[in-house]
Amino acid sequence: MEVNANSNNSAREIIREVSRVIAGKDAVIVKVLLAILAGGHILMEDIPGVGKTTLAVSMSRALGLEYNRVQFTPDVLPSDITGYSLYDKNSGTMLYQKGAILCNLFLADELNRATSRTQSALLQAMEEGEVTVDNRTYPVPQPFVVIATQNPTGAKGTQMLPDSQMDRFMIRLTMGYPEHADEIEMVRRKQNGISAESVRQIVTREQLIALRQEVDQVYVKDSMIDYIVSLCEKTRSHPRILQGASPRASLALTSLAKAAAWLQKRDYVLPQDVRFNFYDCIDHRMIWRQETADPSARAEVLSEILRTVKAPAIV
Numbered sequence: 001m002e003v004n005a006n007s008n009n010s011a012r013e014i015i016r017e018v019s020r021v022i023a024g025k026d027a028v029i030v031k032v033l034l035a036i037l038a039g040g041h042i043l044m045e046d047i048p049g050v051g052k053t054t055l056a057v058s059m060s061r062a063l064g065l066e067y068n069r070v071q072f073t074p075d076v077l078p079s080d081i082t083g084y085s086l087y088d089k090n091s092g093t094m095l096y097q098k099g100a101i102l103c104n105l106f107l108a109d110e111l112n113r114a115t116s117r118t119q120s121a122l123l124q125a126m127e128e129g130e131v132t133v134d135n136r137t138y139p140v141p142q143p144f145v146v147i148a149t150q151n152p153t154g155a156k157g158t159q160m161l162p163d164s165q166m167d168r169f170m171i172r173l174t175m176g177y178p179e180h181a182d183e184i185e186m187v188r189r190k191q192n193g194i195s196a197e198s199v200r201q202i203v204t205r206e207q208l209i210a211l212r213q214e215v216d217q218v219y220v221k222d223s224m225i226d227y228i229v230s231l232c233e234k235t236r237s238h239p240r241i242l243q244g245a246s247p248r249a250s251l252a253l254t255s256l257a258k259a260a261a262w263l264q265k266r267d268y269v270l271p272q273d274v275r276f277n278f279y280d281c282i283d284h285r286m287i288w289r290q291e292t293a294d295p296s297a298r299a300e301v302l303s304e305i306l307r308t309v310k311a312p313a314i315v
Contacts, residue, residue, distance in 0.1 A: 042146070043150065220254060258273075
C-alpha cells in the first residue's frame, strides 16, 4: 500500500485549520486526529474552560461531521442518549425517536457528572456502532466518534467512570493551561472573530471514511506486533500496577501506530509510532497502586516499561 500524498495533505490541512482556533495545542490536535483516523474514541480530562469543547466543535466542522452535544448532569436519562419509542395513534405502532448519539461526532460534555446508568448507555454505541431500544437495534451513522470530556476525579459533583467504559476510549488527553503567549494569541484571535464557527470544512464524511481505509492498510510487521503485545503484557506484571492493559489496549495501540505512520507518509509502522501513542493509549486503562496514583509517578512507570521492553531492530 502506498500512502496517498493528497490524502495525507488533507489531514495536515485539518490540523492547521483547527490550530487557527486552538492556539499552542498542536500536539493535542494531532493526537485527536490520529484517534479519529484510527477509528477510536477520545476522552478529554481537564479542568473547565481550557478549550475541550471548542476543540471538539472545531474538529467536527473541519471533518464535515454531523455533531451533537449533551451536557451531562445527574438528571440526563439513558433515553436522552439512545432515543425512545413513542406511540403513534395514526398508525397504531411505536415509532422510534432518535437519541442524541445518532450523529457522526457525539460530544459527551462532563460525562462523569451523569449517573452510572446514563454513562452505560454509551457503551454499545462506542463498541458496536449501534443502539438498542425496545429490542430493536439502530446503527449509528458512519463515521462515528465519541469525544467525552470529564473534570478531574474529586471535582464537585463528579464520579469515576467504570473501568469497562474507560477501556473503550482509545486515548485520554489533557490540554492543560495555555502558555502565556498562547493565551494572549487566543484572546487576540477571539477579538478578530476567529472561533470554532469559523473553521472551514476540509474533508467530507466520505473522504474521512476513505482516509480511515488508507490508515487501516498500513503494514505492521510481526516483530512490531510482538513489541506492542510485550509492552501491554509488561503492564500486567509490573509490581506498581494492580491491573494492567487489556487486549483491547493492544488493538488500540496498533491502530494508533498505523495512523501515526500514515501521517508521516509511511506505509509501515516503526517503534517510534508506538512510543508516540503509548502513554495516552495506556495510562487510563490501568488500576494503579496507591503510591503510583500521582500522574508523574504513572508517567515514570510507563517510561520504565518503554525502556525495558526491547524494540525490534529496523532493517
